[in-house]
Structure formats: structure tokens, C-alpha cells
Amino acid sequence: MPVKPPLPRSRKKKKESSLSGALPPLPGVITLRAIGQEFDVIYSPGVSPRTTFSESGNGLTLSGSISRQGCAAVLKRWTSGKARSHFPAWLEQSSRELNLPYARVSLRKQRTRWASCSPGHTISINEKLLFVPALLVEYVFVHELCHTVELNHSRRFWALVAAFEPNYKALDRELRTAWRYVPWWMCKPGSGELNQSYYRKISVPSA
Numbered sequence: 001m002p003v004k005p006p007l008p009r010s011r012k013k014k015k016e017s018s019l020s021g022a023l024p025p026l027p028g029v030i031t032l033r034a035i036g037q038e039f040d041v042i043y044s045p046g047v048s049p050r051t052t053f054s055e056s057g058n059g060l061t062l063s064g065s066i067s068r069q070g071c072a073a074v075l076k077r078w079t080s081g082k083a084r085s086h087f088p089a090w091l092e093q094s095s096r097e098l099n100l101p102y103a104r105v106s107l108r109k110q111r112t113r114w115a116s117c118s119p120g121h122t123i124s125i126n127e128k129l130l131f132v133p134a135l136l137v138e139y140v141f142v143h144e145l146c147h148t149v150e151l152n153h154s155r156r157f158w159a160l161v162a163a164f165e166p167n168y169k170a171l172d173r174e175l176r177t178a179w180r181y182v183p184w185w186m187c188k189p190g191s192g193e194l195n196q197s198y199y200r201k202i203s204v205p206s207a
């Protein structure tokens with residue numbers, strides 16, 4: 001079952017027209033709060049029509065064609081790699097600590113869910129969680145692992161969550177506004193998600 005935030009629809013609609021058109025600027029710094037890493041992004045334009053990336057220390061260099069959309073696609077690919085190298089092991093560790101086994105893990109870029117658990121106990125993790133503070137990610141994992149026992153949001157489910165994370169109500173509330181941490185370039189162009197994400201980014205003060 002998903003951890004699903006409500007979309008601020010009425011406010012979104014008002015802003016959307018003024019935000020249509022140009023994409024926001026490319027990032028100079030990328031903060032992966034979930035894993036406590038920050039990268040300076042260096043853009044190195046070249047003759048190649050392709051965009052490539054290379055990471056060294058806390059620097060990330062994008063070379064070749066430096067178009068907004070090309071760079072956004074490359075940054076997304078780089079982020080997917082980060083998610084793959086951190087989230088499955090992290091979930092596995094939480095699963096062992098809680099003694100709540102799951103069947104499989106998959107990484108995705110969901111638009112409105114932080115994660116979900118299927119009836120077959122596959123846990124799908126949103127790669128966008130990389131931008132969210134670690135405490136909230138840990139809660140998402142606890143929440144989804146509890147769904148391997150209770151595939152619903154019944155009182156029994158919340159009692160199980162509370163047994164592992166007594167502060168779950170505050171964490172759940174924080175997750176609903178945590179979309180503001182997700183940068184525009186992680187969102188799918190043309191889906192409307194971009195404007196939502198950008199709107200959230202500029203309307204809610206970042207921590």
C-alpha cells in the first residue's frame with residue numbers, strides 16, 4: 001500500500017500558467033539528504049552531441065552537450081545509480097532489524113508515492129527519496145515492511161508501525177510536504193509533475 005501525499009491541486013492550478021515555458025536553471029549543487037552526500041555540479045561543454053557524467057569525490061562533471069533536457073536526463077540516470085547502490089541494502093538492513101522479510105525490491109520514479117508494497121511483498125522504492133532526510137526514508141521503509149504483515153491501513157497496521165516507530169504520526173505528516181526536496185529535473189517532462197515540483201520548491205521554504 002502506498003505512502004501517498006495529497007497534491008495541492010487548487011494552489012497548483014493557480015501557479016501553473018505562470019510557470020509554463022522555460023525550465024528552471026540546472027543545479028550547481030545536488031544534496032542527497034538521505035545518504036548525507038552533497039555534490040558540486042560542474043558543466044563542461046564539448047563538441048559531442050551526447051551528455052556524459054563523471055563523478056570524482058564530491059564533484060559531478062557533466063560534459064558534451066549541455067542542454068537543459070540532456071543534462072536533466074543524465075542527472076536522472078546518475079541518481080538512479082545512487083539509489084541502486086544505497087536503497088536495496090538499506091531496506092535489507094531495516095528488514096533484518098525489524099524481522100519483517102519481503103520478497104523483492106524494485107526502484108522506480110513514482111509521481112505520487114514514496115514507496116509501495118505489493119500483495120506479493122515486492123517493495124517499490126521511489127528514487128526521489130534520495131533527496132529526503134534519512135529519518136523520513138527510514139520511516140518509509142518501516143511503513144512498507146509493516147505492509148508485509150498488514151496490507152492495509154487498519155488499526156492493526158498502525159499499531160504495528162507504532163511498535164517500531166512511536167513517532168510515526170509526525171513523520172507521516174512531514175512526508176506529505178517532503179516533495180519540496182525533489183528537484184525539477186527528477187520529474188517527467190510534460191506530465192504536469194514538473195510544475196508541481198517546481199511550485200513546491202519555490203513555495204515552501206527548504207530546510
Ligand SMILES: [Zn+2]
Pocket residue numbers: 001002003143147152153
Ligand atoms: Zn501504507
